[in-house]
Amino acid sequence: MQKFTIHQVEVLRRAAKKISRAEGVSHGHALDKLAQENGFKNWSLLRKNGVSDPSLPQAxxxxxxxxxxxxxxxxxxxxxxxxxxxxxxxxxxxxxxxxxxxxxxxxxxxxxxxxxxxxxxxxxxxxxxxxxxxxxxxxxxxxxxxxxxxxxxxxxxxxxxxxxxxxxxxxxxxxxxxxxxxxxxxxxxxxxxxxxxxxxxxxxxxxxxxxxxxxxxxxxxxxxxxxxxxxxxxxx
Known part of the structure; x- marks a missing residue:
């Protein structure tokens, strides 16, 4: 599965806000949708297992x-x-x-x-x-x-x-x-x-x-x- 940097996670959060406004769904629903599109069952699992090693260069x-x-x-x-x-x-x-x-x-x-x-x-x-x-x-x-x-x-x-x-x-x-x-x-x-x-x-x-x-x-x-x-x- 893809690993995201901390910065990329923040980018996904902002994208979820746009989806929430555009589609009239909750922010949580939009977060889960983006997580699923990136191979995770939900946003919580993406945050738990999908963040790269913070010791690497961060945005x-x-x-x-x-x-x-x-x-x-x-x-x-x-x-x-x-x-x-x-x-x-x-x-x-x-x-x-x-x-x-x-x-x-x-x-x-x-x-x-x-x-x-x-x-x-x-x-x-x-x-x-x-x-x-x-x-x-x-x-x-x-x-x-x-x-x-x-x-x-x-x-x-x-x-x-x-x-x-x-x-x-x-x-x-x-x-x-x-x-x-x-x-x-x-x-x-x-x-x-x-x-x-x-x-x-x-x-x-x-x-x-x-x-x-x-x-x-x-x-x-x-x-x-x-x-x-x-x-x-x-x-x-």
């Missing part, structure tokens, strides 16, 4: 309270001194953690981004201010596109064309980030690219996810499609 999971999400959306007060005239944007970037080495796979980076966007969209007021940590997190942490690499794979990159999660703008060797590489068949990128895209990009400046709630919602749907595409390829 990096997004964890942030609603208050922490709200805090990330606020403009950072930049330090002002005779020698340091740092802008709010520069100060916010300085507070943005580099996650590029924490993602263990493309699906990990995408599922992290889905959880991140879902948390942002729970805010009653969706406003990503210039000079906020959230603005830089979205530019650095979230997939902007999957660009072709020298080895024929594609690499998940952020808005700065760096491996997803990276905060530095310095030159980087893409080949040093194999955990960000994914394979796409033919024109599969069209399944998740933004309308009008000519390559595997999930958004453009005119439809960046920090622009509005509507744009963020559309971007989240494209992330969902990217996740499905990666999972289908890994199963085939």
């Amino acid at each position: 990096f999971i997004f964890r942030r309270t609603d208050d922490e999400v709200s805090q990330s959306l606020r403009v950072v007060r930049a330090p002002r001194s005779r020698w340091d005239q740092q802008s709010s944007s520069e100060a916010a970037l300085g507070q943005t953690e580099d996650l590029s080495q924490k993602f263990i796979s493309p699906i990990n980076a995408v599922e992290f981004s889905i959880a991140y966007m879902t948390a942002l969209l729970r805010r009653v007021r969706f406003l990503v201010a210039e000079g906020s940590v959230a603005k830089w997190e979205m530019r650095c942490w979230l997939p902007y596109g999957a660009i072709e690499s020298e080895r024929g794979n594609r690499l998940l990159v952020n808005r700065m064309y760096k491996p997803v999660g990276m905060t530095s703008g310095d030159w980087v060797d893409y080949e040093q980030f194999p955990q960000h590489a994914l394979k796409l068949r033919d024109d599969q990128w069209q399944q998740f690219a933004w309308p009008g895209a000519k390559d595997a990009f999930l958004y453009a400046d005119v439809c960046a996810p920090w622009g509005s709630r509507e744009l963020a919602t559309h971007y989240l749907k494209r992330l969902d499609q990217l996740s499905l595409t990666i999972q289908r390829n890994s199963e085939s």
Whole structure:
């Protein structure tokens, strides 16, 4: 039987919630249905016998309270001194953690981004201010596109064309980030690219996810499609 990582179990939980809403069944029923589809009699048995050794590399999971999400959306007060005239944007970037080495796979980076966007969209007021940590997190942490690499794979990159999660703008060797590489068949990128895209990009400046709630919602749907595409390829 298949063994799931802790992160994959969380992904199944989220999938069960979607099934519950779409089909009008209980969350428990949806969990059992997914367990049966993966060779287990019910969800309890999957949790008991289907989780991989926790000593193995585990996916990096997004964890942030609603208050922490709200805090990330606020403009950072930049330090002002005779020698340091740092802008709010520069100060916010300085507070943005580099996650590029924490993602263990493309699906990990995408599922992290889905959880991140879902948390942002729970805010009653969706406003990503210039000079906020959230603005830089979205530019650095979230997939902007999957660009072709020298080895024929594609690499998940952020808005700065760096491996997803990276905060530095310095030159980087893409080949040093194999955990960000994914394979796409033919024109599969069209399944998740933004309308009008000519390559595997999930958004453009005119439809960046920090622009509005509507744009963020559309971007989240494209992330969902990217996740499905990666999972289908890994199963085939």
